[in-house]
Amino acid sequence: MVARNITLRLGRLEDAAGIAILSRELIESGLGWSWTPERVARSICNADTVTLIGADGKRIAAFAIMYFGAEHAHLNLLAVRPTHQRMGLGTRLIDWLMESAQVAGIAAVSLELRTTNDDARRFYLAQGFTEAMYIPRYYCGRETAVRMVRELRSRNLQPGQWTWPGKY
Numbered sequence: 767m768v769a770r771n772i773t774l775r776l777g778r779l780e781d782a783a784g785i786a787i788l789s790r791e792l793i794e795s796g797l798g799w800s801w802t803p804e805r806v807a808r809s810i811c812n813a814d815t816v817t818l819i820g821a822d823g824k825r826i827a828a829f830a831i832m833y834f835g836a837e838h839a840h841l842n843l844l845a846v847r848p849t850h851q852r853m854g855l856g857t858r859l860i861d862w863l864m865e866s867a868q869v870a871g872i873a874a875v876s877l878e879l880r881t882t883n884d885d886a887r888r889f890y891l892a893q894g895f896t897e898a899m900y901i902p903r904y905y906c907g908r909e910t911a912v913r914m915v916r917e918l919r920s921r922n923l924q925p926g927q928w929t930w931p932g933k934y
């Protein structure tokens with residue numbers, strides 16, 4: 767099934783609380799709440815960050831927050847409401863973000879996710895990301911993250927030579 771009635775648009779300040787609640791429920795469950803409405807609002811206002819919404823009318827069906835650096839972009843958050851999953855919506859958000867990153871001259875996009883999140887790992891593998899490394903105690907000083915990377919253009923570097931800006 768394809769979610770044809772979903773419109774992609776940029777996030778607005780009034781979306782901050784809805785995004786934060788979805789993040790707490792779908793991404794940060796059991797980890798506390800780091801993406802609070804205030805933090806999401808700061809991202810929405812940040813010129814280096816894109817907040818993308820998949821809108822089903824007035825309802826947020828999906829969202830993504832991605833930071834754009836000079837050469838790297840970092841996907842901070844991405845989630846699709848359970849009622850709208852497996853309809854290609856996550857793929858639409860990724861396609862939009864990767865196209866924007868390519869236009870912006872970004873060489874690689876990275877993200878971290880919980881190693882226990884097998885569904886999302888499969889999703890990102892299907893989107894052309896590869897698993898680059900494990901980061902123990904990344905979440906709340908106790909849970910391991912897996913860093914995934916998608917190369918958008920060659921940088922003539924070996925993975926060991928990449929520099930990452932650290933924890934996001």
Ligand SMILES: CC(C)(COP(=O)(O)OP(=O)(O)OC[C@H]1O[C@@H](n2cnc3c(N)ncnc32)[C@H](O)[C@@H]1OP(=O)(O)O)[C@@H](O)C(=O)NCCC(=O)NCCS
Pocket residue numbers: 792793842843844845846847850851852853854855856857858879883884885886888889890892
């Ligand atoms: C992971 C997530 C974003 C996927 O979004 P989605 O809109 O359902 O994904 P799509 O419909 O675009 O799926 C594309 C492909 O990814 C893979 N995939 C997606 N969800 C999957 C799942 N639950 N199990 C296995 N593979 C999956 C499949 O290959 C799928 O293609 P198919 O449906 O033709 O088999 C969504 O499940 C979600 O929001 N999960 C909770 C939040 C989360 O974990 N976010 C990521 C960490 S920040």
